[in-house]
Amino acid sequence: MDLKNICRAVLFPVQMLCSILKAGLSLLLPCKRRDLSGDVVLITGGGRGIGRHLAHEFAKQGARKVILWGRTEKCLKETSEEITLLGTECHYFVCDVGNREEVYQQAKILREKVGDVTILVNNAAVVHGKSLMNSDDDALLKTQHINTLGQFWTTKAFLPRMLELCNGHVVCMNSILSISAIPGAIDYCTSKASSLAFMESLTLGLLDCPGVGCTTVLPFHTNTEMFQGMRVRFPQLFPPLKPETVAQRTVEGVRSNKAFVHLPWTMHILIILKNLLPLSALEEIQRFAGSYTCMNTFKGRT
Template sequence: MNLQGKVALITGASRGIGRAIALELGQQGVKRLILVARDRRKLREVAQEIEAMGVEATTLAIDLTQVTEVNIAIAQIWRSYGPIHLLINCAGVAYQNSFLRSKIPQLQEELSVNLLGMYTLTSLIAKRMASQRQGTIINVSSLMGKVAAPTMATYSATKFAILGFTQALRQELAEYNIQVKALLPTLTDTDMVRDLKLFRWVIPMTPQQVAKALVIGLKKDTPEILVGWQSHLAVWCQRLAPGLLELILKIAAPTGAAKPSFLTKFQRFADLFWTEPRFPFVFARKP
């Protein structure tokens, strides 16, 4: 996809991966970025950074779970700024709990934001893209959309659902010249992640690395943009040795459960390996 002169709408644009994607697209020569999130102040800060690049920026502070408000806002945006060529669904929330301690309000919020909000916005924009017979939709899933993680059951479920949704839309919308892709980053160093207990041995990527990988993926005809060597390793391990991957996840999960002594020794060795100065790198492998 040639980004020059395009109009892109990004949800979750006030922080984390969404913010990094907005700034990266600004550097790629898009004409206008429509920034969507709930925090009006943070959106304005991102917009000012983008406008400093010479790119037009519009902010839309809205709750994506409010269907009527979203419908009105998108109609106004489309009327004011013309066709949206690129939609990036990045808004999401995550809670970490063992399943037996999970809370219904948190479950409802994850389902509402991660799935229903994405569905509502995508439906409104995809119908307009179909009438124009052009467009690209990127749904941000996660490595957890491929490999479910203990203590993250609901979040993993929503990310698996996003992949299924993306695959179905890719086939349905192809006749309208609309491309639908999934972005699958591994653990990324964002505000949301800092509130979680990290899995052992997992090295967080930066949002900027994810954003750059997305731009590379947009230029390729690939349905899924898998980001980071850890993601590729985990997916291949799941294909070739699923039992081994389950064992690794059980050991790595931040459950606080006691582990056999030989596994504890293995963990100490792995910790030493990954914290040695000669292994400081984290990179985004080109999809």
């Protein structure tokens, strides 16, 4: 081992301790928040559900422009009108993020008509709520295209310009199911796990890129039409999240440049338990909570 590597080995524990102390202090001390007044925010799946609430929250927090992408023009138009009434410039474009060529084409049109996107919120998602044996191949491919590949394509379309400007933020609206999967949503869980790996890699890759950051949001079951009918055994202990709460915490995470946002905070306990307990114990927890049967009554939007 040469002298350089010896020095690195000696300094490593010190650097680790400093990082832990810095992270601890950041929880106690107020951090500098991003000023959104110069930002152009693009939200995929922005016409309804969490996307709609995200549009409202970014507008309330002072974003300069909000752009909505989605597949249903009626919903996009309604949300756009609501944002305009709040006093924020808002545009919408019909775009299926599961279609690569459509993403690149609409990205070009957006830049020409509105300008550079500085905050990209990858929110569009679908879930079919069926087992692998009962899902048709087209449905599985659709889920992968929208939940996973769509995120790849939108990021490829807008991240290079963010890096040029040294100003940008990529947001992924993920799910706690990317970490702790359940039966009956194999397409959704798989695609979200892939999406999480993408964001973890991207976050690390952007550490040395000044002015550009990432935020991955991992919420528990949220009370939207997407997961309508999903039932947990103890709703009083594990109530579904309100979409407006998810939107507020997401914008807060972007403004404070937080890499990962777990909602609610108790999801941290789930992650710790999953890494510590044997599989048999985790199975008992899942059975007790009703996770194995929560999708049996699923009637949500696909």
